[in-house]
Amino acid sequence: MGMNYRRYLAGERIYGCSGCKTHLATIHSMISRAFNGQHGRAYLFDGVVNVVEGEPCDRPMTTGIHVVRDIYCCKCGITLGWKYDKAYEPSQRYKEGKYILERNLLVDVQ
Numbered sequence: 001m002g003m004n005y006r007r008y009l010a011g012e013r014i015y016g017c018s019g020c021k022t023h024l025a026t027i028h029s030m031i032s033r034a035f036n037g038q039h040g041r042a043y044l045f046d047g048v049v050n051v052v053e054g055e056p057c058d059r060p061m062t063t064g065i066h067v068v069r070d071i072y073c074c075k076c077g078i079t080l081g082w083k084y085d086k087a088y089e090p091s092q093r094y095k096e097g098k099y100i101l102e103r104n105l106l107v108d109v110q
């Protein structure tokens with residue numbers, strides 16, 4: 001493995017990877033709980049840490065086509081959700097640059 005510096009978050013509520021408990025995001029960067037992922041409920045975050053981003057691809061969703069990148073845990077490599085690179089629908093542009101994490105793939109870390 002190359003350099004693998006993991007960041008540690010601080011706060012009341014920290015979400016970690018269900019595979020290895022690597023810190024991913026805090027409640028303060030959560031924008032919405034009302035999203036759906038590939039495996040059920042998902043959360044939208046303003047920023048996440050300790051993820052690797054895949055290649056961008058077009059993905060049709062119920063809210064239109066989006067350019068997204070799958071995001072993976074930097075330690076154990078499981079797919080955690082995706083990042084929105086671009087939304088074609090003007091009403092969906094607020095998601096650009098934001099991250100989806102699947103609720104089923106998160107654990108509370110403290």
Ligand SMILES: [Zn+2]
Nearest residue numbers: 017020073076
């Ligand atoms: Zn992990």
